[in-house]
Every structure is written in C-alpha cells, then in structure tokens.
Amino acid sequence: MRADGSPAGGAAAGSGPASARARSLPPAPPRPGARGPFAESWWGNAWVRALEDSSLDAGRLSRGRTYARGGHVGTITVTPGRISAPVSGSRPRPYRTVIRMRVLTEREREAFLDAVCAQPAHIAALLDKDMPHALVDAAAAAGVRLLPGPGEPDPACSCPDSGRPCKHAAALCYQTARFLDADPFVLLLLRGQDEEGLIDELARRNAKLSAQGAGTDTHAGTGSGTGTGTGTGEGIPYSPPGIPARDALATSVRPPLPPPLEPPAAPGEPPLLPELPGAPDPAALTFLATGAARRAHAALTTGPAALERLPPPHDAVRLAATHPQLTGRGTFSDLFARLARGSGHTAQGLARAAAAWRQGDEGLSVLETVWDPPAGGFDRARGALAAAGLPRMTIRHNRLTDATGTLQLRYGRDGRWYPYRSERTGDGQRQEWWPEGPADSDPVAALNALTEG
Structure with missing residues (x-):
C-alpha cells in the first residue's frame, strides 16, 4: 500500500485512471x-x-x-x-x-x-x-x-x-x-x-501473430495464416460482438419509441461516497448530488422551469433553501458555512435569503429590493387592517411596520404580502428582519399568521 492509500504495484499502461472503468x-x-x-x-x-x-x-x-x-x-x-x-x-x-x-x-x-x-x-x-x-x-x-x-x-x-x-x-x-x-x-x-x-x-496482438503466421506460411490455404491454427503462438481472428453499421442503417424504418416511464414518487438518494486521498469531501458531493436529484425530480413532475439557470449567488440560495440539511438561523454546519463563503454570503445572510426563497417566487426580490408601489392595492391594505381591528401600521416604501417595530409586511411586485419578523443580532446591537412564513394575497391573513406564529 502506498502512503496515499492507493494499492501497491505499478499501474500498467492502459490501466490507469484515464482508461480504467468502474x-x-x-x-x-x-x-x-x-x-x-x-x-x-x-x-x-x-x-x-x-x-x-x-x-x-x-x-x-x-x-x-x-x-x-x-x-x-x-x-x-x-x-x-x-x-x-x-x-x-x-x-x-x-x-x-x-x-x-x-x-x-x-x-x-x-x-x-x-x-x-x-x-x-x-x-x-x-x-x-x-x-x-x-x-x-x-x-x-x-x-x-x-x-x-x-x-x-x-x-x-x-x-x-x-x-x-x-x-x-x-x-x-x-x-x-x-x-x-x-x-x-x-x-x-x-x-x-x-x-x-x-x-x-488482445485483438491487436492476435492480429499481429496472425500476420506473422501468414508471412511465414509457404503452403497456400494451410497454416496459421488462415486464422484456424491451434498451435502455440498461432493467432485466431477476433471480431468484436455486434453488427456492421451499414446493416443497422440499411433501412429508414425505425420502431416506435416506448412510452416514457412514470416519474418516481420521490427523488432518489445518492450512494454512500468513499473518502479518498485528494478527492473532494464526500459530504459536499452528497449534498450536491442530493440537490441535483431533487431538481431533476421537480423537472419531471412540474416541468423544465425547475432546471432554470441561476447566477451563482442565487443558485447557492436555492441550494440552501431546498436542501434538508441546510436550515436554521442561529448555528450553522460547516457545510452551510462553506456554501456561504463560496457564494459570497455570510452564513446569516445566506440563511435569511434561503428563508425568503421559501416564501415564494418573489421572496428573494422582496428581501433584496425596496420600491414604491403605485396607488391601489397597497394603499387599501391599511384600511383593511384597521377594519379587521389589527394594529395601525406605518408606511415606508413597500413596507408596513407595526408600532412595536417587530412585525412587518412587505408588498411584492406580484401583489402578494410577505410577512417579516424583527430579531436582534447575536451581539444585541441591531435588529434584522427575517422572512417569516409564506406570502399571502390578503394582508389581513398575512398579518394574522404572523401575530399567531
């Protein structure tokens, strides 16, 4: 055994990683x-x-x-x-x-x-x-x-x-x-x-032996040149299994394709990956393979939109939001921290973005963007909240905030209300707004879910 854990013995030509197959x-x-x-x-x-x-x-x-x-x-x-x-x-x-x-x-x-x-x-x-x-x-x-x-x-x-x-x-x-x-x-x-x-x-060496036998044979129709010799060192012709391409393409008639298989009930799980010297971390590979399987399953069951290409920072948010191992907002695994660093986020920032992603299609945009809605649905929201006996909210851009400064509704460009809750940072010096629960088209329902949560 070598020091790196690989098997002892030389890797013969044609048997190294470039040609050996699992x-x-x-x-x-x-x-x-x-x-x-x-x-x-x-x-x-x-x-x-x-x-x-x-x-x-x-x-x-x-x-x-x-x-x-x-x-x-x-x-x-x-x-x-x-x-x-x-x-x-x-x-x-x-x-x-x-x-x-x-x-x-x-x-x-x-x-x-x-x-x-x-x-x-x-x-x-x-x-x-x-x-x-x-x-x-x-x-x-x-x-x-x-x-x-x-x-x-x-x-x-x-x-x-x-x-x-x-x-x-x-x-x-x-x-x-x-x-x-x-x-x-x-x-x-x-x-x-x-x-x-x-x-x-073996085919190459056998052909060479056959050619050598044919060159030394002085009797026409006999000897190893016919490819039928049985003595030591005499070759036999070798033909790999299959049919000639011209026979396969001789007709334009093709049998109909079978109907597609039904999608599985749930995405598959990757195999247990080994730890090898110099290889990527098995936990990270398992994480990525799990994410890929979930996207593939979503594409089969909901359509190709699940495979939409995203810029790397947003793709990291998608991974964090959809992978079962990457949840929480207080303490984070080493895998989560590495994903955050690799995508240009802090761990806290990635956790907040993942929570916003889970709110719905516009969740991440509502987290990252402040805008001024036109008159209409946004203006009617305060009246609806007052009629329902809910606390009066102050307006700032597309956000309604309660008097205590702990609850907030953010209005998205899709006409839905996204609930947020304020939490103090670990050092207690400032507050951060965290997405809290799914979006709703009714501001009263969104605020009620937030106050009851």
Whole structure:
C-alpha cells in the first residue's frame, strides 16, 4: 500500500485512471434463511476461500454471510485495486466498506497478455466470460497472480470493529463472489485491467501473430495464416460482438419509441461516497448530488422551469433553501458555512435569503429590493387592517411596520404580502428582519399568521 492509500504495484499502461472503468453491481435482493455457497464458478469459490483463510474469527464470517443474504450490502463499485460498497449495520447510516487488491505492474501486465495470446482458447474463454484453470496457471508460471494472494483481500471499514475482516467487510466479500461469478473481467479489473482496453490489446496482438503466421506460411490455404491454427503462438481472428453499421442503417424504418416511464414518487438518494486521498469531501458531493436529484425530480413532475439557470449567488440560495440539511438561523454546519463563503454570503445572510426563497417566487426580490408601489392595492391594505381591528401600521416604501417595530409586511411586485419578523443580532446591537412564513394575497391573513406564529 502506498502512503496515499492507493494499492501497491505499478499501474500498467492502459490501466490507469484515464482508461480504467468502474463497474457497478446493484444491491442483491434479501434472501433470509438461504443456504449454500455464495459462488458457483471455481474462481468465485477461490475468492471466498481466500477471504475465509485470512480470517481469524469464524463468528464474524458467519455474521457477514447473514448480512450478505439479508440485503445489507448496497451497490458494489469495482475500480482498479478497490471494491467499495455501503453496508448497513446497527446505525441508520451505512458504513463505508472497502476491499483492496494489488494491481499488476507493467511487467506483470505484459506477461499476462503474452500468456493469454499463447493459446487462442484463452482468448475465446475470456470472451465467453470464462476463466479457465489453464489460463490462471499459465499466468502464475509467468509470475502473475490473478487470484488473491497473501494479505489479500485487504479489508477496511468505517465501523468501530477492529476485526479483519469485520462482518461488514465479510458481507461485501461474499457478495463480490457473485459479481465475479458472472464476469471474470471483474477480477481482471481489480488487478488494474479494464475489459475494453484488455480486449483491444488482445485483438491487436492476435492480429499481429496472425500476420506473422501468414508471412511465414509457404503452403497456400494451410497454416496459421488462415486464422484456424491451434498451435502455440498461432493467432485466431477476433471480431468484436455486434453488427456492421451499414446493416443497422440499411433501412429508414425505425420502431416506435416506448412510452416514457412514470416519474418516481420521490427523488432518489445518492450512494454512500468513499473518502479518498485528494478527492473532494464526500459530504459536499452528497449534498450536491442530493440537490441535483431533487431538481431533476421537480423537472419531471412540474416541468423544465425547475432546471432554470441561476447566477451563482442565487443558485447557492436555492441550494440552501431546498436542501434538508441546510436550515436554521442561529448555528450553522460547516457545510452551510462553506456554501456561504463560496457564494459570497455570510452564513446569516445566506440563511435569511434561503428563508425568503421559501416564501415564494418573489421572496428573494422582496428581501433584496425596496420600491414604491403605485396607488391601489397597497394603499387599501391599511384600511383593511384597521377594519379587521389589527394594529395601525406605518408606511415606508413597500413596507408596513407595526408600532412595536417587530412585525412587518412587505408588498411584492406580484401583489402578494410577505410577512417579516424583527430579531436582534447575536451581539444585541441591531435588529434584522427575517422572512417569516409564506406570502399571502390578503394582508389581513398575512398579518394574522404572523401575530399567531
């Protein structure tokens, strides 16, 4: 393991961040009371044996199996040298659980590719989602370990249990065995080799071997140049799956699109994000992802206006007003304070703006703008308040303020009344007006809600 927490071993060409791709496995449905092995393939069972051989506590393994069958493991993400997933335990928020593996060095990668290309059957097996014993043995003979070795898999978990593995990491390992069963390229991805880059490189090397065989063949119609040779070092042609583009575009007739799916009842929640060296704060990313999911859900249910672009200061107000974690006006979380600083607000100012945003479409404008309304509805408001027996209000621009200086109605350009309440600042030196409750077209109703609140 390097000092930055990344897996030990060189990142081979074509296996670094620019080309390696993450793979995800959605959560498996709960199977309480199920029995039997977690893996069906021999390499999946080898993975399970490596886990169980490295554990010193059979009890934790047993609880891990129960967690895995009980649906406690969330979406599994596999990247080079790393498996991660949220695993639910005894607390409401899942634990961050990670399994690490060593990636292949450049030399090991070259040796592995040579071992695969040495037998055309190995290429065919991989394309058929199979991992033959002979391939693993050939790689081992070349000094390349594909299956877990000493000290692997290497678990880590955010839970307080110091066991290696804890029951959450054991549950992740057992569920990973099912992932490996379905696709051996997941094991290769763990070793730093993404499927697309690996297949491209095997195709290139195989074509080169075929061309070399054709150049040395002196008997027409025979030898490896036909692409059918079976001897060591002879190549076979490789065609990626699919159909030629000309066949797909040969007709202008297209099947009708299926009807759109119904919007979900509620916006989705982002997955539990890992903490990685040098990566953004997971809490901040979760916050932004939650906001994006809420906007997308609003766009599906209310229309595209929910996706309107806003200037950054106002977009920060929208985030603060719509996100459940960013409420309050006295004490603020570090996340709230960072959002305020990044958008040019103070924490108090952002909280006030968020409260105004929640009042309605004109709420933020009413907070920020003073204006002189024309004669009409605004002038009639004082008479309506007096007729209802409410306290007399003084007028200043578009604002009506009671005699105590603690209650205020602000008239918006949309003809609605926005209630405000005065509160002293923390140092007690001055008062600030805070938006208080929703706007109303009736000034009497707005003031009554304010005095009763």
